[in-house]
Amino acid sequence: MKRDGLKDIWKALDRHVTDMRSRPILALFDDADRMADFSARAGDIHLDFSKTNLDRSALDLLLALAEGADVAGRREAMFAGEAINITEGRPALHVALRQEKGALSLAGQDIFPGIRETRQRMAGFADDVRGGRITGQGGPVTDIVNIGIGGSDLGPAMARAALAPYADGPRCHFVSNIDGAQIHDTLAGLNPETTLLILASKTFTTLETMTNARTALRWMGARVADPMAQVVAVTAAPERAAQFGIAPAHVFPFEEWVGGRFSVWGAIGLSLMIAIGPRHFMAFLAGAADMDDHFCTAPLARNLPILLALTGIWHAQVCGYATRAVLPYDQRLARLPAYLQQLEMESNGKRVTLSGLPVAQPTVPVVWGEPGTNGQHAFFQMLHQGTQIVPCEFLVAARGHEPELEEHHRLLVSAALAQARALMLGRTLDAARAEVAQAGVPEADLNRQARHRECPGNRPSVILLYPQLTPGVLGQIIALYEHRVFVEAAILDINPFDQWGVELGKALAREIMPVLETGVGGAQLDPSTQRMIGILRKL
Numbered sequence: 001m002k003r004d005g006l007k008d009i010w011k012a013l014d015r016h017v018t019d020m021r022s023r024p025i026l027a028l029f030d031d032a033d034r035m036a037d038f039s040a041r042a043g044d045i046h047l048d049f050s051k052t053n054l055d056r057s058a059l060d061l062l063l064a065l066a067e068g069a070d071v072a073g074r075r076e077a078m079f080a081g082e083a084i085n086i087t088e089g090r091p092a093l094h095v096a097l098r099q100e101k102g103a104l105s106l107a108g109q110d111i112f113p114g115i116r117e118t119r120q121r122m123a124g125f126a127d128d129v130r131g132g133r134i135t136g137q138g139g140p141v142t143d144i145v146n147i148g149i150g151g152s153d154l155g156p157a158m159a160r161a162a163l164a165p166y167a168d169g170p171r172c173h174f175v176s177n178i179d180g181a182q183i184h185d186t187l188a189g190l191n192p193e194t195t196l197l198i199l200a201s202k203t204f205t206t207l208e209t210m211t212n213a214r215t216a217l218r219w220m221g222a223r224v225a226d227p228m229a230q231v232v233a234v235t236a237a238p239e240r241a242a243q244f245g246i247a248p249a250h251v252f253p254f255e256e257w258v259g260g261r262f263s264v265w266g267a268i269g270l271s272l273m274i275a276i277g278p279r280h281f282m283a284f285l286a287g288a289a290d291m292d293d294h295f296c297t298a299p300l301a302r303n304l305p306i307l308l309a310l311t312g313i314w315h316a317q318v319c320g321y322a323t324r325a326v327l328p329y330d331q332r333l334a335r336l337p338a339y340l341q342q343l344e345m346e347s348n349g350k351r352v353t354l355s356g357l358p359v360a361q362p363t364v365p366v367v368w369g370e371p372g373t374n375g376q377h378a379f380f381q382m383l384h385q386g387t388q389i390v391p392c393e394f395l396v397a398a399r400g401h402e403p404e405l406e407e408h409h410r411l412l413v414s415a416a417l418a419q420a421r422a423l424m425l426g427r428t429l430d431a432a433r434a435e436v437a438q439a440g441v442p443e444a445d446l447n448r449q450a451r452h453r454e455c456p457g458n459r460p461s462v463i464l465l466y467p468q469l470t471p472g473v474l475g476q477i478i479a480l481y482e483h484r485v486f487v488e489a490a491i492l493d494i495n496p497f498d499q500w501g502v503e504l505g506k507a508l509a510r511e512i513m514p515v516l517e518t519g520v521g522g523a524q525l526d527p528s529t530q531r532m533i534g535i536l537r538k539l
């Protein structure tokens with residue numbers, strides 16, 4: 001089907017949503033097949049999207065959209081190494097980084113020997129650091145400081161936090177912000193003689209990373225004779241790392257066809273591999289490879305990344321919900337929402353199609369979130385009674401890692417299931433009135449008090465269940481979200497692999513910096529910026 005045909009499907013969806021808005025989600029469970037049709041499983045991940053106002057007809061229309069948008073064809077093109085990142089003229093082959101074996105030629109060269117070689121070098125290095133064969137100038141390495149930002153920080157930082165029960169190597173610290181407060185506070189408690197610096201940057205030009213790197217080297221240089229001996233680089237620009245003075249043996253490269261926000265699977269994951277060890281890191285990769293297999297082989301209607309994407313399209317593009325809340329009821333996934341903000345919003349925060357035309361639908365919603373149950377005592381008031389409807393994604397493990405705290409875990413899981421149920425059921429005015437009456441509120445004030453307690457309900461949520469947060473399960477979850485982003489982009493006909501929008505602010509910062517520093521020039525700046533600089537220089 002030509003993409004033009006999609007217009008009719010979008011129109012049909014717009015017509016259908018009008019009906020669905022008024023139908024209580026709970027009533028949709030009258031369909032005896034609902035649980036079977038609106039839940040699916042891949043590997044260790046169970047997806048339940050039945051607590052949404054999607055019905056069979058809507059799902060069929062969405063599946064037709066995926067078919068019509070040739071999601072399968074685009075998927076094959078990605079895995080085949082075609083230059084699908086059309087504005088940068090590159091493949092997007094992060095999936096190759098987690099394949100155990102394979103063969104794929106780019107420019108006449110098989111890419112897998114290089115991938116395997118880097119992975120083996122990383123494993124050897126990680127084992128040597130963990131085993132004390134590679135040391136600082138003051139003894140075995142006790143601390144790793146990963147200096148990187150965006151995709152060179154969020155992935156390894158999120159995964160290191162998530163896999164804390166497996167982290168028996170040196171402590172890991174992550175410095176990303178240009179605000180000196182972060183590097184100051186991070187280095188304050190460390191011993192430069194037993195600290196290893198990892199300079200993580202695809203381009204090896206990013207201002208924050210290079211500035212923090214110089215500051216860290218000064219800190220280290222004050223206490224050790226040869227600071228460069230305790231510095232490694234992970235980058236797609238090994239020549240720049242060499243110019244920076246890093247020995248080739250300390251440079252772990254990756255290719256340009258790995259997007260920053262898709263890069264945790266390769267050299268950018270070195271800090272994680274040192275923390276959890278090569279065996280667990282390989283399990284992390286294997287989990288993602290399993291999700292890749294599922295994505296490539298499962299039929300559309302049973303394909304988890306596609307079903308999660310279609311639920312996202314229904315909520316954001318059809319129902320018009322402007323945000324999506326990601327709620328991991330798993331404290332160790334506390335950094336997942338921040339990680340997904342880059343993955344989803346830097347990928348699909350676009351306004352033109354592949355051919356450069358204005359998009360026909362709104363693109364990515366605002367993705368945000370906090371771990372459960374913290375969010376319940378912060379913003380759930382808005383989720384239940386606010387005027388905006390926010391589709392929620394709950395992530396829930398069947399087991400924690402602390403058997404002695406089993407009761408905590410049961411309370412956590414009950415809370416997650418209860419919140420998803422409460423969002424769907426709400427509380428009717430009658431129920432609220434009965435409640436306040438029982439509380440002894442005088443008749444005259446019953447209605448008013450009851451209205452404050454009424455919850456409209458009918459608020460959608462999706463639940464992802466998994467046995468326990470292991471390296472393999474984390475790999476599956478992250479790959480699921482990566483493919484979800486890819487499928488949404490295919491349906492919206494946008495390029496999820498570039499990020500041209502980030503450059504303007506960087507360029508303007510380079511223009512402002514000398515004016516802020518010297519007070520000279522800046523006439524070309526707008527009056528507000530000039531004035532702010534003036535005040536700042538006085539303060």
Ligand SMILES: O=P(O)(O)OC[C@H]1O[C@](O)(CO)[C@@H](O)[C@@H]1O
Nearest residue numbers: 150151152201202203206260502
């Ligand atoms: O890894 P690098 O090249 O330092 O880039 C860091 C981040 O900056 C960005 O380019 C955005 O500015 C992200 O896409 C990227 O992950």
